[in-house]
Amino acid sequence: MPSDTGFAPGRPVFTHDGRHRVAVLVRPGVMPLELGLVHQLFGAAKHPEDGRPLYEVATCTLTPGLIRTNADFPVQVTHGTGTLAEAQTVIVPATHEEDEPESAGRLGDALTEALGRIRRPGTRVASICTGAFVLAAAGWLDGRRATTHWKSAGLFRRFFPAVRLDPDVLYTGEDELFTSAGEAAGIDLCLHLIRLDHGAAVANDVARSTVVPPHREGGQAQFIAGPVAHGGGRSSTGAARDWALRNLGRPLSLRELADVESMSVRTFTRRFREETGLTPVQWLTRQRIERARQLLEETDMPVERVAAAAGFGTGASLRQHLHAALGVAPGAYRATFRGPG
Structure with a gap:
């Protein structure tokens, strides 16, 4: 009979072999x-040089055994x-049985004790x-954006x-506390x-292997008014986005983007x-930040050249936008992922 020690019969939960330990706390x-x-996303993350797994994921619950799901099978x-006491990251998925009823604002004793770990x-x-x-009922989100x-x-x-609830975004992060919207936004948050x-x-490799979009900023809207049309359809702006990505290194105007789709700027x-879910300017800025991050991580290009290639024009502009988005300067960002240059 499994106990609440955090161990399965006969073997430790985590191997402590250098991999980042992720615990998933599930409820009925x-x-x-x-x-x-x-499990899929973190399990697919591999070291780019030797292919070793970067994460170890373990699922835990208050009372080990068969746990009901919202489908017609248990786990x-x-x-x-x-x-939880060994994990470096803890992820709490949803359950409509406990989160949405009128008792959702309260935690039971067992869950309160578990969260204390x-x-x-x-x-x-x-x-x-x-x-x-769950995070809010524990008091962890008070005064924070979620x-x-x-x-x-x-x-x-x-x-x-x-x-400070913001129901219009995909995910938030503040003080090592992260929240996400629906199931698909959980993919965005894990990435x-x-x-x-x-x-x-590494994150892009995970996205490719699981065939999901490589990156959606947390500030993107949860709910888009209509489906994105593809294939150059009359209501699609996809061709303009593709063209913009091929031309990020130069100034781009709304007029040019609209002309690609043969539309007025207003339409x-x-x-x-x-x-x-974004304005063209917001979208362009985010794509330029992503291009700059890629170049900082994967090349030794000077900051001024990175800024030019990403369409920011000057190093000062890149520093301003990168700091606003990530809170770090280009040099510090590069050092994080490439080591001191």
Whole structure:
């Protein structure tokens, strides 16, 4: 019979072989997609030189055994909450059984005790979808910016008025506490955490291997008014985005982008926002930041050349935008992923 020591019968939960340890805390009613995406994404992260796994993921629960899901099958969880004390990152997926009812603002004694094993220096905690209710009920999100699924925003605000809820974004991060919106935004958040740990190249490899978009900024809108049209359809701005990515290194105007789609600037701007959740200027800035990050991580180009190649024009402009987006200067960012140059 598995105990709550954090160990499966006969073997440790984590091997302590240098891999980053990720614990997933599941509760009855867990969504299989949210549980699976954590294992899939972190499990696909490999060292770029020798291919060794960069993460070790373990699933734990309050009472080990068969755990109900919101599907027609349970999952067997053998690890107890002792696993949380060893983890460097803890991820809390959603359960509509506990997060959305009227009791959602309260934590039971067992969960309160389990959470007490998590919050310590150097431990990162993230939630997927309404898993943010758990972090908020523990008081960790008070005064901080957070998000959850937009359908649950009203209930969340009622229970946790001290949290600065932003239901219009994909994910947030503040003081080692991260929250994400629905299941798909959990993918974005996991890729974001991998990027923070190991850089864009590793995260992009994970995205390619799992066939998901490589990066969506946390500030992107949760809910887009309509589907993105592809193949040069009348309402698509995809051709303009492709053209912009091929020409990031030079100044780009709204007029030029609109001309690619044979639209007026006003129509182009409206349709662009409907399809991406961003204004063209916001989207361009984010693509330029991504290009600069890639060049800083993968090349030895001087900062001024990186700035020019990414379309920022000057090193001063790159420094301003990178600091606004990531809180670091280009040199510090490069040193993080490439070592001192």
